[in-house]
Amino acid sequence: xxxxxxxxxxxxxxxxxxxxxxxxxxxxxxxxxxxxxxxxxxxxxxxxxxxxxxxxxxxxxxxxxxxxxxxxxxxxxxxxxxxxxxxxxxxxxxxxxxxxxxxxxxxxxxxxxxxxxxxxxxxxxxxxxxxxxxxxxxxxxxxxxxxxxxxxxxxxxxxxxxxxxxxxxxxxxxxxxxxxxxxxxxxxxxxxxxxxxxxxxxxxxxxxxxxxxxxxx
Numbered sequence: 001x002x003x004x005x006x007x008x009x010x011x012x013x014x015x016x017x018x019x020x021x022x023x024x025x026x027x028x029x030x031x032x033x034x035x036x037x038x039x040x041x042x043x044x045x046x047x048x049x050x051x052x053x054x055x056x057x058x059x060x061x062x063x064x065x066x067x068x069x070x071x072x073x074x075x076x077x078x079x080x081x082x083x084x085x086x087x088x089x090x091x092x093x094x095x096x097x098x099x100x101x102x103x104x105x106x107x108x109x110x111x112x113x114x115x116x117x118x119x120x121x122x123x124x125x126x127x128x129x130x131x132x133x134x135x136x137x138x139x140x141x142x143x144x145x146x147x148x149x150x151x152x153x154x155x156x157x158x159x160x161x162x163x164x165x166x167x168x169x170x171x172x173x174x175x176x177x178x179x180x181x182x183x184x185x186x187x188x189x190x191x192x193x194x195x196x197x198x199x200x201x202x203x204x205x206x207x208x209x210x211x212x213x214x215x216x217x
Contacts, residue, residue: 032074037197042055043085045197065079073113077109080103081102083102084098103128119154125144130145130149158185164183167180167186180214183206183207186206
C-alpha cells in the first residue's frame with residue numbers, strides 16, 4: 001500500500017513537470033499589461049458611479065499578481081497605483097489609510113528597483129507627496145514632491161506621466177512658464193505600445209492643464 005502511494009505521488013509530480021497544462025504560472029508581462037489596460041479603461045472610460053467597484057475588482061487582481069511575484073517592483077508599483085486610485089473613489093478616513101498603504105508599497109518597490117517602469121515609481125511618489133495633506137494628517141511634503149518628480153524626469157525626460165505630473169505640480173505652485181514646458185512635453189510624448197487609452201486620456205488632461213497655464217501667462 002505504501003509502495004503504491006509512493007509510485008502514485010511520483011507519477012503525479014512527473015505529470016506536473018512534463019505537462020504544461022497541469023500546472024502553469026501566469027505570463028507575468030501579459031498579466032501586468034492587462035492590469036495597466038484595465039486601469040486606463042476604468043480611469044478614462046468608466047462612469048464615475050461605477051469606478052469604485054471597478055477599482056476594487058482590479059485591486060484584487062493586482063494584489064494577486066503582487067503576491068505571486070513579490071520581488072517584481074512593477075507588480076508592487078501597479079498594485080499601489082490601483083490602490084491609490086481606488087482610494088480617490090472611496091474618500092474619507094478610510095481612503096487616507098489606503099493612500100498611506102500605497103505610499104509604503106511605492107517605497108518598497110523603489111527599494112527593489114528604483115528605475116523600474118522608466119521612473120514611474122518616483123513620479124508617483126512625487127504625486128502623492130504634493131497631493132496629500134502634510135503633517136500631522138498625512139505625509140505631504142512639497143520639497144520631497146519636487147525631489148521625486150525631478151528624479152522621474154531624470155529617468156524618463158520625454159515621458160508622458162513624468163512631464164504631466166511635473167507640469168501639474170508647477171501649475172499649483174504658480175510657476176506657469178515652467179509648467180507649460182512640461183505640459184507641452186507631455187502632450188508630445190512618444191506613444192507607449194499597447195497603452196493607447198492611457199496615452200489619450202493623460203494627454204487630454206495635459207491639454208486641459210496647458211490651457212489653464214496659457215491663460216495665466
